[in-house]
Amino acid sequence: MTDYSILSLAKNALNGQAGWAPAWRKPDPKPEYDVVIVGGGGHGLATAHYLAKDHGITNVAVLEKNLIGSGNVGRNTTLVRSNYMLDRTLPFYEHSLKLWEGLSHDLNYNVMFSSRGIINLAHSPGQLDVFRRRANSMLLNGVKAEILSAAQIAEKVPALDVSDAARFPVLGGLYQARGGTARHDAVAWGFARSADRRGVDIIEQCEVTGFLKKDRRIVGVSTSRGEIRAKKIAVVVAGSSSHVLQQAGLNNLPIESHVLQAFVSEGLKPVLDVAITFGAGHLYISQSDKGGLVFGGDLDGYNSYAQRGNLPVAEDVATALLAMFPAFAKVRVLRSWGGIMDMSMDGQPIIDVGPVPGLYINCGWCYEGFKATPASGYTFAWTIANDAPHELNAPFSLSRFQNGYVLDEKGRGPFPGHH
């Protein structure tokens, strides 16, 4: 398969687009692999890419119960940022942002990463102090952060109501200029194509229904397309982690599944060229390259595996949106959907060598999943290849809850729905 380039583009423009091959093969599963990755979402495909690229492990299968990109990688609001506070979480997200910055070249696939900047609004002096603290923590970790005044924000976001008449007047905000958005489908497809070109088998419509054990060790999976054995089984199925890992004997994870809704409006002319979050409620919004406003807010708030939400949260999100942007009152919502989040007990993920031999786990992504996709794949591939966590994901251990090293950025306690 050839590289995508200006030459291949020109050639196919002249020959009636006849020269394009499918971006990845549709192989039948082999009976045995070195590594089987359960879950063909962004993180699973990224793991396959980095396993092949960085560690030379290419006898790998990615098993996806549906089609790749049909789960959470296609259900998020595409924001990418690294404005975290804790010394143990920030370097991971910063590494992810650095990978994002070179990802299109790395994959030879345009993921349309756009560093358009992200602003977190503060509506009270206390909130502005919290953002100053976070900005200082970022600066100490070598990540650029700025505190903007209301006037500077008004200049960057003319559509935003920064007047004193606003329901929650804007006092300032935290700005990360390198944050932005990416095209989420392209992320799944780009990682899939890159892994496939290096020899990884991507097997769609292949649902894992159980784990094969020999003594205590996990040696394979039974699937809807037969048994597949492997030396290492990596489970990365955020949203269904508890459900899948129960079959491997992990009955109690520090995770609850919750539904998070997202919304997209009809296409508008360019009106919002940064990503922005509301501080007095919970709302995050950006405008896609197609012109739709892409936004979301809180979880529905109770355990759910239904990939759809309820209307009270849709109303809550719309209310927050109009408190920020009264001008959007007549914009029509085109679509809304729900994704199932692994809400962990401290708001941060788990990437670790599994508690059962032969098993590797990557779960508990809460709100962080999309922005973390490259670093999650990078560190999980390292963890699988070396049977030990990389220094970036060492804090994301499963044992941190027993040892008292929880990573609670906002100090909200062990309540998954609150993160």
Add this chain to the structure above:
Amino acid sequence: MIIDCPCCGPRPVSEFSYIGDAEVEKPDMQAPVADWVEAVYTRTNPRGTHLEHWQHLHGCRQFLKLQRDTLTHEIFAVELAGVYASGAGE
């Protein structure tokens, strides 16, 4: 979702506040740390029938125990929780 409150009758979900998994039992104060880790941090998180506590916050303010399907959101049973459970406090 509509929750059929034993005191107030069927009311919209926005009147209710979710508390959490109703099967978690608080260990004895002298119990080993592992029991506390389990109670504070780990959940069975089933895909299917789930026992959970809610409060009718914007209604009668009673704590309720629901049996609900997490995949379909269907509610099978609602009863008062705590000392009023199963009519015990009447």
